Amino acid sequence: QSGYVTLDIGYKNTGATKSAITFLDGEKGILKYRGYPIEQLASQSTFIEVAYLLIYGELPSTEQLNDFQFQISRHTLVHEDMKKFFDGFPSKSHPMGQLSSLIGALAAFNPDSLKQGQTKDEINLEIIKLIAKMSTLVSWIYKKSLGHPVIYPQNKYDYVTNFLHMTFGQRTEDVKIEPVVVDAMNTLLILHADHEQNCSTSTVRIVGSSDANLYASISAGISALWGPLHGGANQAVIEMLEKIKADGGDTDKWIAKAKDKNDPFRMMGFGHRVYKNFDPRAKIIKKACDDILDKLGINDEVLEIAKRLEEAALQDPYFVERKLYPNVDFYSGIIYRALGFPTDMFTVLFALGRLPGWIAQWKEMKENKEPIGRPRQIYVGATDRDYVDIGKR
Numbered sequence: 157q158s159g160y161v162t163l164d165i166g167y168k169n170t171g172a173t174k175s176a177i178t179f180l181d182g183e184k185g186i187l188k189y190r191g192y193p194i195e196q197l198a199s200q201s202t203f204i205e206v207a208y209l210l211i212y213g214e215l216p217s218t219e220q221l222n223d224f225q226f227q228i229s230r231h232t233l234v235h236e237d238m239k240k241f242f243d244g245f246p247s248k249s250h251p252m253g254q255l256s257s258l259i260g261a262l263a264a265f266n267p268d269s270l271k272q273g274q275t276k277d278e279i280n281l282e283i284i285k286l287i288a289k290m291s292t293l294v295s296w297i298y299k300k301s302l303g304h305p306v307i308y309p310q311n312k313y314d315y316v317t318n319f320l321h322m323t324f325g326q327r328t329e330d331v332k333i334e335p336v337v338v339d340a341m342n343t344l345l346i347l348h349a350d351h352e353q354n355c356s357t358s359t360v361r362i363v364g365s366s367d368a369n370l371y372a373s374i375s376a377g378i379s380a381l382w383g384p385l386h387g388g389a390n391q392a393v394i395e396m397l398e399k400i401k402a403d404g405g406d407t408d409k410w411i412a413k414a415k416d417k418n419d420p421f422r423m424m425g426f427g428h429r430v431y432k433n434f435d436p437r438a439k440i441i442k443k444a445c446d447d448i449l450d451k452l453g454i455n456d457e458v459l460e461i462a463k464r465l466e467e468a469a470l471q472d473p474y475f476v477e478r479k480l481y482p483n484v485d486f487y488s489g490i491i492y493r494a495l496g497f498p499t500d501m502f503t504v505l506f507a508l509g510r511l512p513g514w515i516a517q518w519k520e521m522k523e524n525k526e527p528i529g530r531p532r533q534i535y536v537g538a539t540d541r542d543y544v545d546i547g548k549r
């Protein structure tokens with residue numbers, strides 16, 4: 157074909173779009189949402205306020221935030237027919253497989269979302285519905301894993317408190333959710349809310365670029381996030397730390413394994429495509445880990461193993477030369493576990509946090525009327541040859 161193709165497998169040096177949502181500086185370890193430093197948002201904002209900021213571009217006024225929260229609280233109920241679909245999953249189905257299917261199914265349950273040329277208000281209603289229903293569906297998945305009945309949303313609670321009540325509440329009693337747990341959940345969801353053109357966000361944008369509906373685009377993003385090299389790393393980190401603990405906690409042995417090219421073992425939660433310095437989110441989560449476990453009176457041995465691993469790796473030439481530092485997934489699972497979540501729910505919680513970012517990026521792509529994503533290739537296959545009848549092969 158005419159013209160040149162620049163080969164960049166894994167898009168390591170390719171800019172796929174222009175975006176005004178999130179700014180990363182990998183060398184300096186800087187992360188900003190709509191210009192606001194992540195450190196300030198994590199310590200001063202709430203997840204639902206950050207969701208508004210990412211999606212609409214500005215911090216909301218009190219009235220705007222109250223209206224956003226009110227709109228969401230009116231859509232947290234999920235159609236009862238979705239239960240029949242949901243009940244089809246065996247109780248031990250992986251939560252990410254359930255979540256990507258449920259979100260994709262929402263399109264089928266919301267035929268209006270399939271209308272082409274939706275107005276701004278119609279798209280905004282889909283956005284509100286999706287944010288609302290995702291929190292309910294995530295709590296359903298958790299309840300199924302326990303064999304417990306689901307808990308319905310209660311509009312008196314804010315978004316995160318409502319999610320925690322649906323997750324940890326019991327039909328038989330009104331469980332008290334400690335403020336420290338609500339604060340920890342807000343912080344974790346804020347830190348996961350967006351991260352420019354990562355694997356799952358790029359997936360959401362390219363699926364949306366075919367004019368596929370919002371639910372289908374987000375469902376595809378959830379599937380991309382599931383991979384252990386991406387969002388699935390938070391589950392893989394805890395499994396790694398447990399393995400090291402069971403093996404006697406010999407961190408030097410496992411550092412050596414991570415460096416050994418013949419050993420398939422990788423230090424999960426370490427390294428990043430963009431951050432060649434500390435992941436600013438990891439710094440915040442590491443500190444939050446100490447605070448929350450202390451407040452909850454939990455002494456988790458894997459936290460000590462994680463700290464020893466980090467300390468050893470940061471002095472080891474293999475990691476230093478390759479600029480491998482702890483990323484957002486290295487400590488997050490330790491907090492999720494302290495809050496009472498099972499390991500296979502961790503990536504679902506990453507998805508719940510990343511939802512507003514995915515939505516903001518999908519919305520920006522639509523508003524910018526970007527063309528359908530369709531990269532080219534360098535062909536290295538067979539040259540011209542003629543068909544041979546099977547009798548002569």
Ligand code: SDX
Pocket residue numbers: 350351353354355384385386387389414415421422423424425426427428429430478480483484485
């Ligand atoms: C997330 O993109 C995002 O923004 C993602 C994310 C987000 O918010 O959306 O930040 C969330 O996905 C965080 C990353 C979670 N994944 C993990 O923790 C899995 C472990 N990490 C690695 O698999 C790896 O570091 C990646 C996938 C994160 C990045 O891979 P790259 O950029 O393709 O780097 P690479 O695989 O080419 O590695 C460069 C070198 C290689 O060594 P050499 O071939 O040069 O000798 O570093 C080595 C790798 O072998 N290396 C590791 C390692 N990570 C990279 N060696 C041991 N352990 C590791 N974890």
